[in-house]
Amino acid sequence: MRRFVHTDKMCGWMRKHYLLPLPELTDAFNQAFNVSRTKEEMNGFRKRLKLKTGRSGTFPKGNVPANKGKKGLKGANSGSFKKNHIPHNYQPIGTEVITTDGYIKIKIGHPRKWKHKHILVWEEHNGPVPKGHVIKFIDCNPLNCSIDNLMAITRSEHGVINRFFSGASPEYKDAVLQLARIKIAIRGIETKRQDQC
Structure with a gap:
């Protein structure tokens, strides 16, 4: 498979638009230059140009989670155990x-x-x-x-x-x-x- 060669115009376009989310970036690039690059190829192109989006997938230091101080994401519902519930497989002491x-x-x-x-x-x-x-x-x-x-x-x-x-x-x-x-x-x-x- 022949390697795709990016022109100076393509590199300039990428430096201008690299912060777009990857699916949108791929569609916009393909339309602008009439090519059919995949998301993986566009991500590789962005990395070769050493362009960092800042989206690492990790929470930044000092981030406060949305559910801080809460027990669970939701309150009790119809499937929750009731207070003092005894499970069906409970066995008393002496069993x-x-x-x-x-x-x-x-x-x-x-x-x-x-x-x-x-x-x-x-x-x-x-x-x-x-x-x-x-x-x-x-x-x-x-x-x-x-x-x-x-x-x-x-x-x-x-x-x-x-x-x-x-x-x-x-x-x-x-x-x-x-x-x-x-x-x-x-x-x-x-x-x-x-x-x-």
Whole structure:
């Protein structure tokens, strides 16, 4: 495509009329010189002549917005929520739901404060969960949140049990926990020996 060459007369005309809005500028230029330039070409021509319109699209410093001090652009309308409106999906405190990963959660506060039921049961009987510990279901059923089915173990013990003994029966929980602790102790000794070498 051949580049359009602007004459001195066209450049003089542009310097005189460059502040017009781009659609009007394009139409006036095309009529004055009997050409068919697009808005993009006219904008490029204006930039090549280093003519700035001052229209950057940003608010000048110190500008006061038209809606300053107002809440929203309009007042309440027929679709607005009324005062003390309760949404259709509201759930009161104490509501129990089953999460997508199979655990029971209980709503403990507004607006969206939830906690796992097994942790609440543990804390009710034993106080806060110790730091670095998790609450494990003995029978691996996350819906069975009775205190007899819960035990607190360290995160490393939990990882070893899940990796090596995940299919163990609930009656072997103490043996499985002891085996996990033995594996962790062995790993600690091996790591210590490697560090000394």
